[in-house]
Amino acid sequence: MxxxxxxxxxxxxxxxxxxxxxxxxxxxxxxxxxxxxxxxxxxxLPELTPDNNAAERAIRPFVLGRKNWLFSGSPAGAESSSAMYSLIETAKANGLDPHSYLLNLFEKAPLAESEKAWAGR
Incomplete structure (x- = not known):
């Protein structure tokens, strides 16, 4: 460079x-x-880059989501969409495959008897 x-x-x-x-x-x-x-x-500093592309890529889904949430149909629909979006982005941020993460979550979460029972799984 x-x-x-x-x-x-x-x-x-x-x-x-x-x-x-x-x-x-x-x-x-x-x-x-x-x-x-x-x-x-x-x-x-080799860990730095001359641009902010990584930051732009990280916030892009939120910008798109904000536009999509306008068409959620209702406040409850927007809340559901944002909850799903949060789960997906959290999986990505932790290096997990969002599809596999959601499958695991939706299969096991209903079996939890309390929040404490679900913690750490």
């Missing part, structure tokens, strides 16, 4: 000398150059 950023910085520096600084592109170029040390900081 370092060679790409080196070329990009060189391009920015050339553009900074040829573009009016008050134009939209000029402002973007100057902003990038002024923030350069923060932009390349992620290169020092």
């Amino acid at each position: 370092q060679p790409v950023l080196t070329k990009f910085k060189s391009w920015l520096e050339k553009k900074a000398n040829t573009i009016p600084p008050q134009s939209a592109l000029g402002k973007a170029v100057n902003y990038s150059l002024n923030q350069w040390e923060y932009l390349v900081h992620y290169l020092d």
Whole structure:
């Protein structure tokens, strides 16, 4: 990634000398150059990425769900949808297959005699 950023910085520096600084592109170029040390900081930490794609992917289902909940038919339907959605997303967040998780849940939960009996299963 370092060679790409080196070329990009060189391009920015050339553009900074040829573009009016008050134009939209000029402002973007100057902003990038002024923030350069923060932009390349992620290169020092291999667990970081230069984007927030992982965060965007994580919240995308909630954005879609919010739109879908508009068509739940009633407040009770919306509550049911959100409960199911929470179960599915919790399974995903814990590395479980949502389909298998729900099958197991719906087979065993009715057999529980209390919340305490269900805990830890």
